[in-house]
Structures are given as structure tokens and as C-alpha cells.
């Protein structure tokens with residue numbers, strides 16, 4: 001419907017979902033991953049940003065929201081909530097937030 005990616009487009013999010021780091025992201029940026037969802041922090045905004053940007057995406061490639069199945073909305077929301085709760089529980093110290101947040105997410109995952 002609204003697709004415009006070139007046929008040879010190499011999606012950087014899909015690369016990360018396949019455990020392939022890129023010039024933008026490394027595997028250490030991943031804070032949550034299961035069979036349907038991947039969440040990672042944006043490393044390019046991290047060093048000078050006291051906050052954080054977390055990207056939560058489906059493992060399966062969808063070019064845009066028009067292609068995203070309705071059922072994935074709930075899955076993405078649940079993963080986003082898990083990450084948000086873990087980040088909220090982590091102390092907000094910019095230099096340590098990433099490491100602690102990742103640890104907190106893993107702790108929440110183990111409980112889940």
C-alpha cells in the first residue's frame with residue numbers, strides 16, 4: 001500500500017535481530033529479545049544524552065505501520081512495558097544507566 005523500500009534494501013533492524021551488528025548498533029545495545037520482539041538502546045544518542053532512547057521492534061520485518069498486523073500491537077506494547085518498568089526501576093545515572101537497565105530488563109524477563 002505505502003511501501004517504497006528498494007528491492008535490495010538491507011534493513012539495519014533486521015540485521016540486529018539476526019545478531020549482526022552494524023555501524024549503528026552492537027549486540028550490547030540489545031536489552032530485550034525473544035522470538036517476536038527486539039528492544040535496544042540507541043547508542044548514537046547515548047553518550048551525551050542523560051535520558052535514553054529505546055527502540056522496540058518486531059523481529060519480523062514490516063516496512064511500516066500500515067503493514068504491521070494488529071496482533072503485533074499488543075506484543076510490542078507488552079515488550080515496551082517490560083522495558084519501561086525495568087528502566088524505571090533502575091537508578092537514573094547516565095554513565096551507568098545502560099548497564100543497570102539491561103540488567104534490570106534481564107531480571108524482569110527471568111521473573112516473567
Ligand SMILES: [Zn+2]
Nearest residue numbers: 011013014061
Ligand atoms: Zn527490518
